[in-house]
Amino acid sequence: DAGVTQSPTHLIKTRGQQVTLRCSPKSGHDTVSWYQQALGQGPQFIFQYYEEEERQRGNFPDRFSGHQFPNYSSELNVNALLLGDSALYLCASDLRLAGGPGEQFFGPGTRLTVL
Amino acid sequence: QKEVEQDPGPLSVPEGAIVSLNCTYSNSAFQYFMWYRQYSRKGPELLMYTYSSGNKEDGRFTAQVDKSSKYISLFIRDSQPSDSATYLCAMSAIGPGRRALTFGSGTRLQVQP
Numbered sequence: 448d449a450g451v452t453q454s455p456t457h458l459i460k461t462r463g464q465q466v467t468l469r470c471s472p473k474s475g476h477d478t479v480s481w482y483q484q485a486l487g488q489g490p491q492f493i494f495q496y497y498e499e500e501e502r503q504r505g506n507f508p509d510r511f512s513g514h515q516f517p518n519y520s521s522e523l524n525v526n527a528l529l530l531g532d533s534a535l536y537l538c539a540s541d542l543r544l545a546g547g548p549g550e551q552f553f554g555p556g557t558r559l560t561v562l
Numbered sequence: 563q564k565e566v567e568q569d570p571g572p573l574s575v576p577e578g579a580i581v582s583l584n585c586t587y588s589n590s591a592f593q594y595f596m597w598y599r600q601y602s603r604k605g606p607e608l609l610m611y612t613y614s615s616g617n618k619e620d621g622r623f624t625a626q627v628d629k630s631s632k633y634i635s636l637f638i639r640d641s642q643p644s645d646s647a648t649y650l651c652a653m654s655a656i657g658p659g660r661r662a663l664t665f666g667s668g669t670r671l672q673v674q675p
Contacts, residue, residue: 451605480662489568489650489665490606503662537605539663548594548654548661553605 449474451540451554459560460528468523468557472540478502479521480551481513484535496521497543525559533561565589568651568666576674581638585651585666588632592653592664595627597636600648600668609649610636641673 452471460466472479478497482490492505496515510526519540525532535556541549568585575581583597594613598606610625612618618625624637634653638645648668654661 478661482663487570487667489566489652489667490663492662492664495661505662535603548663550608550611551596551663552608553598555605558603 451538451552453536453538453554453557455557456555457558457560459562461562462528462530464528464561465524465526466528466559468525468536468538468559469520470523470538470540470554471520472538473552476540476542476549476552477519478541478543478549479515479519480539480541481521481523482537482539482553483507484537484556486534490537493523528561530561533559535559563588564667565664566651566653566666569669570667572670572672574672574674575641577641577643579641579673581641581645581671581673583636583638583649583651583669583671585634586632587634587653587664589653589655589664590629590632591655593656594654595625595634596652596654596663597623597625598650598652598665599645600650602647606650641671643673643675646671646673 480495481493484490494504499515538554539551541551597610600606615629622639626635650668651666652663
C-alpha cells in the first residue's frame with residue numbers, strides 16, 4: 448500500500464519565478480492538506496482540499512494556490528517566489544470524517560530553495 | 563504568543579531511559595491531539611492520535627492529554643538510539659472547516675547508546 452508521494456524531491460528556483468508541486472494521497476484517502484515547514488519550525492497549514500474544492504485556508508497570501516483532481520491527487524502552485532518561500536513543503540492526506548480531522552499521513556516533502 | 567508551545571530541546575538521554583515530551587496550548591477549541599516523529603530531512607510520521615482527554619498506549623509510547631491544564635505529553639519507555647529524531651505535537655479543533663493541524667515547533671531528542 449503506497450503512502451503519500453510527492454514530487455519533485457528538490458527544487459531550486461529564482462525570485463519571481465513560479466513553481467508547481469505535486470502530491471498523490473495514500474490509497475483510500477480523499478482529503479489533501481498542504482503545509483510549509485521552515486527550518487527548525489513546525490509545519491504551518493497552507494490549505495486543504497476535498498471534493499476538488501479548497502475547504503480551509505491558513506494565513507498564506509494569494510500567491511499560494513492549489514488544485515485537487517478527480518483522482519484526489521493535488522498540486523500546490525506558488526507565484527512570484529520570494530526568498531522567504533524557501534522551505535520544506537509537505538503534503539498530508541486523510542479520510543474525511545464528520546466533525547474532526549482524520550489521521551493525517553505526511554509525504555516526504557519537496558524541498559524548495561529560492562535564490 | 564503561539565497557540566502551541568513546545569520546548570525545542572535538544573533533549574539528550576541515555577539508551578533505556580524514559581523520555582517525557584510535552585506541549586502546552588492556549589486554544590480551548592482543540593479536541594484532537596497527535597504526536598509525530600520527524601527524522602532529519604524527512605516527512606513527519608504519525609505516532610499517536612487521540613481525541614479529548616485521557617491516556618493512550620501503543621507499544622513503548624504513551625500519550626496523555628489534560629485538557630483542564632491545556633497540557634499534553636508523550637512518554638517513550640526503554641528509549642533506543644533509533645528514537646533520536648524531532649518530535650512534533652499537533653492539534654486540531656472540531657467542526658466543519660476546522661480540520662487544519664496546528665503544530666508545535668518540535669523537540670529534538672537524542673538517545674545516546
